[in-house]
Amino acid sequence: MPDVLAASGEQVLAPTVVSQAVQAGENVVLTIRYATGNGSDARTSGLGVGVHYDANRLVFTGFSDVYQDLQTLSGNSAAALIGRDSVPRVDEEDRDRDSTTNRMVGLAWVGLDGRWPDQGVTLPMELFKVHFRVSAGAQGTTTVRLSSLGTANGYDLTATSAEVSATPSAYVVLDVDHSGRVDATDGLLIQRRLTGADLIDSDVRLPTGETNRSVVERVDELRVYLDVDRSGQVDATDGLLMVRRLNGADILDSGLLLSDPQSNATVISHIDVLK
Ligand SMILES: [Ca+2]
Ligand SMILES: [Ca+2]
Ligand SMILES: [Ca+2]
Numbered sequence: 333m334p335d336v337l338a339a340s341g342e343q344v345l346a347p348t349v350v351s352q353a354v355q356a357g358e359n360v361v362l363t364i365r366y367a368t369g370n371g372s373d374a375r376t377s378g379l380g381v382g383v384h385y386d387a388n389r390l391v392f393t394g395f396s397d398v399y400q401d402l403q404t405l406s407g408n409s410a411a412a413l414i415g416r417d418s419v420p421r422v423d424e425e426d427r428d429r430d431s432t433t434n435r436m437v438g439l440a441w442v443g444l445d446g447r448w449p450d451q452g453v454t455l456p457m458e459l460f461k462v463h464f465r466v467s468a469g470a471q472g473t474t475t476v477r478l479s480s481l482g483t484a485n486g487y488d489l490t491a492t493s494a495e496v497s498a499t500p501s502a503y504v505v506l507d508v509d510h511s512g513r514v515d516a517t518d519g520l521l522i523q524r525r526l527t528g529a530d531l532i533d534s535d536v537r538l539p540t541g542e543t544n545r546s547v548v549e550r551v552d553e554l555r556v557y558l559d560v561d562r563s564g565q566v567d568a569t570d571g572l573l574m575v576r577r578l579n580g581a582d583i584l585d586s587g588l589l590l591s592d593p594q595s596n597a598t599v600i601s602h603i604d605v606l607k
Contacts (some may be wrong), residue, residue, distance in 0.1 A: 380481030415440035519578030523571030
């Protein structure tokens with residue numbers, strides 16, 4: 333765990349784990365700790381925190397264990413949680429000065445008479461947890477950054493970011509309806525989505541718990557994998573090739589012109605590795 337020791341005049345935030353590896357499609361939780369004032373127990377007028385992330389790799393799924401206020405601790409209501417996003421915003425202001433983090437969610441607390449957090453809390457403290465799902469198609473390492481949406485008077489924020497490395501999914505990639513197997517139904521659903529359709533399950537019986545929306549989201553998250561003819565773009569041709577292969581065909585490219593050096597055999601290998 334990194335040090336959460338603050339110099340005077342600093343509010344400090346740091347994740348308990350600064351770097352972790354998570355399988356694509358799985359959940360990740362970041363626990364954020366807070367301290368202030370050179371290791372002293374200084375109380376302040378509050379804090380606003382922005383959590384910035386790359387929506388191409390992470391899906392925000394909520395906050396938990398958010399430090400609420402002090403009423404339950406001392407019966408004194410001098411501080412409170414005043415803001416808590418449930419829906420991410422586009423990171424237009426880019427307060428974290430990182431263009432790869434294109435979404436943000438915020439939290440804010442205020443302490444009347446400079447009494448935040450409650451005297452009954454020992455610093456450093458766990459301030460909140462933020463939950464994400466790593467996108468099914470995510471690759472590489474992504475950074476979650478923390479910014480100030482407002483610090484206490486006379487204080488600056490010092491924040492440590494967290495790194496999440498996506499590792500290959502434990503699921504077979506093309507099982508977009510999560511039925512447990514890759515088959516012609518997955519091919520049909522993928523093909524429909526890649527032709528631009530929003531409603532893709534019209535005559536398909538999806539497994540319990542799955543919806544048109546969940547399958548659409550999964551196909552969209554997988555796009556990075558789906559350029560199976562390596563043309564440089566993911567489109568209806570890739571959908572046609574996949575639907576042919578998932579229907580059991582060995583000749584996929586009849587009527588299609590593949591770009592050099594691709595061949596029927598290379599397209600089969602690009603699809604089969606995802607099955
Ligand atoms: Ca940003
Ligand atoms: Ca399936
Ligand atoms: Ca393509």
